Amino acid sequence: MASKASIPKGTRDFSPVEVSRRHYIISTIEKHFKTFGFQPIETPTFENSETLMGKYGDEGDRLIFKILNSGDFLRKVNSDVYNSQDSLKLSTQISEKALKYDLTVPFARYVVQHQNEIDFPFKRYQIQNVYRADRPQKGRFREFLQCDADVIGSDSLWQEVEFIQLYDAVFSSLGLEGVTIKMNNRKILSGLAEVIEESDKLIDFTVALDKLDKIGEEGVKKEMLEKGISENALKNIQPIFSLEGNFSTNIKLLKSLLSDSEVGQRGIQELEFIEKALQSLPLKTAQLDLDVTLARGLNYYTGAIFEISAPEEVKMGSIGGGGRYDDLTGIFGLKNMSGVGVSFGLDRIYLVLEELDLFPKAIEETTKVLFINFGEEEALYALKAVNALRAASVAAELYPDADKMKKQMTYADKRNIPFVVLAGGTEMQSEVYNVKYMKSGEQESFNLEELIKKLSNY
């Protein structure tokens, strides 16, 4: 019986047009990664489970796809475990490998494993798929591509400056103007928690604050009070609820608010360094904003935090993000390696470019010219030209069968092939090729040399 043709939920087939469009975005990002001095690495699709488990919290562990051991996987299972019929316990005995969940943990593993071959500071980029057993929904998939660039082995703030420029360069290249690069610093958040004397509630505090644009000022305050943060504390941080995007006004306010917090002052200094550098190195199309509510996985970042918003006219969540983490490789035994990195959200960037009609038309054009097949002799005559065109990097095809003219023309039409060549007995005798422009219907004859010249320059 024939199997049903379908794919697992949350996964996707990509058609030729989709692959071309995705490739356009990826190659634009990759080009800038390279000019900024990042080097590519790749890691396996699956890692040893112990490399991944416990690195993303309990929720993360649950979302990791596990690979069943091969062969008679029950042979080595402990009988007590088997009899317990406990999925979680059993899974550790019948599965040793898991699909990668992000690129950051495999990167940390890579750095530790290859530390003797690497020249630090190590600027690497990585563009690969990751896998999450999440509930699929609009814009959320179980397999999706991540495009990451990180520097590891230096705590210089110039890197934060460069990552902001990288974002600006990529989005400007894609023609996506009006992107906002929101920046914050974990030290500002720590400082705020410190001055309101709620440092032990730092996580509750920032988780609530991070929701400001979703649930509003009253919502945030309600959640903070529920978590045991005092009325008085809320009064002390009241000014941050009315902050607008302007960088220098915000900094001034933070300076007074955080005057008693050493860590807060350091956060301000870092922000000021970055802002000052960017005054001398102006951004092309992106705008830099200071957003003190930005947290993004607080337990992870230790310094700068970035998040990218699409232009306001498009309803879309963040299309990129990143930040600094002071001890990423520590989990694999290599201490004191500061890292900073950013990620581009390919799927969302795709949707934004599609909505704003920013994909260049040229990327969808595949074959430039189709040669009509009139029979064996004619096909051979056609293939000589096809060969010469291909050698000149012009994508050319011979229709494989000597089918009816109408069928061959319909194929060219549906495939959006702009030129068709008709070369039958007459043309063969005069050693020419008759080109038909599909758009206008116009026809012209060329010898082989002229044909190549004509189609190469089109």
Add this chain to the structure above:
Amino acid sequence: MASKASIPKGTRDFSPVEVSRRHYIISTIEKHFKTFGFQPIETPTFENSETLMGKYGDEGDRLIFKILNSGDFLRKVNSDVYNSQDSLKLSTQISEKALKYDLTVPFARYVVQHQNEIDFPFKRYQIQNVYRADRPQKGRFREFLQCDADVIGSDSLWQEVEFIQLYDAVFSSLGLEGVTIKMNNRKILSGLAEVIEESDKLIDFTVALDKLDKIGEEGVKKEMLEKGISENALKNIQPIFSLEGNFSTNIKLLKSLLSDSEVGQRGIQELEFIEKALQSLPLKTAQLDLDVTLARGLNYYTGAIFEISAPEEVKMGSIGGGGRYDDLTGIFGLKNMSGVGVSFGLDRIYLVLEELDLFPKAIEETTKVLFINFGEEEALYALKAVNALRAASVAAELYPDADKMKKQMTYADKRNIPFVVLAGGTEMQSEVYNVKYMKSGEQESFNLEELIKKLSNY
């Protein structure tokens, strides 16, 4: 406790140099796929198990990586199955998805699922990883890249001609001369089995014949006899053991040998069509051979069979192969779609290019110029030039920290960065950048405009 940094056996990390070299091969193959009119598609890393299982024989089923269902996967398991403690039976109840094993079955599934969007004949290429739970050994991995091109929906022999030209174009582009394209036809094999009156033993016959270059004439004959093929039959096919590569001599011999087999005659006609076309469309560097012992997964191919051998001086198995299959999509319910396709073996091509030292040096050069970091003011001055160079597509870096000169120069040296720019107070005052050529040690000063011109053209 820190996890150990290691990867699963049979998988690989790729370093920057390896990624660059792999990318060079891939982009060369891809460029030719495109000029030949093939369009890219991509399918998910994992498929529904029923899409893959039973498509590659029992051995294939065993080598398919299965993904454990998420969550409490034991909840729905039938208790009889659980109590049987049978790994195979249990696996079908706790796993619904599997990693793809090749690109051909997912392609067939894609064609059937998207048949209403596709304009046939459909020329597609696909460059993606596949996964096999095979015993890892030299040159055999559990995750590896396949580069496939297929045409589906036409039985024209022009496609066989074009695939031979495609192989020739790719290997010529890679500078790999002396490649042999071995060709056979399943109909020749059927014809041989027919004339020796052993058609019911076709598979045993071809499996044995396929081993000629491994176990020699005596070995093949011994195996055939063991499989019940008669002494008399062996006498009748004796001529094929002494065939050399010459195409027309072989054809002549096959014609007399297969004169009583209709299917054999058709196979000869197909080979002759292809050979005649290629006389008018000569290959650049590859050589075409007729190898009647070539079988390659006999149950699958129905017409042409291809296999590519690396140049003789390199000890390496086949670096590519393919053929025609008459009913690929039938397994998913779409009948009578003839297909023909080829595959490039990336890993082996990589090893061959490495052994013959054929990788261009340029692909390993990453960053072209490193700016030495002398401190905050100087770094800002440097970054202005870095920005301008990047905008001109020159890969440029600022060393992130104002470390000792020696450390920064050592970094440039180890990274093989050909130019270093030194710009301190003196240079800033004269608005110049001092370039040091790492190879010669020579130094020269340029203003920004000259610097960009100099490094863009290098």
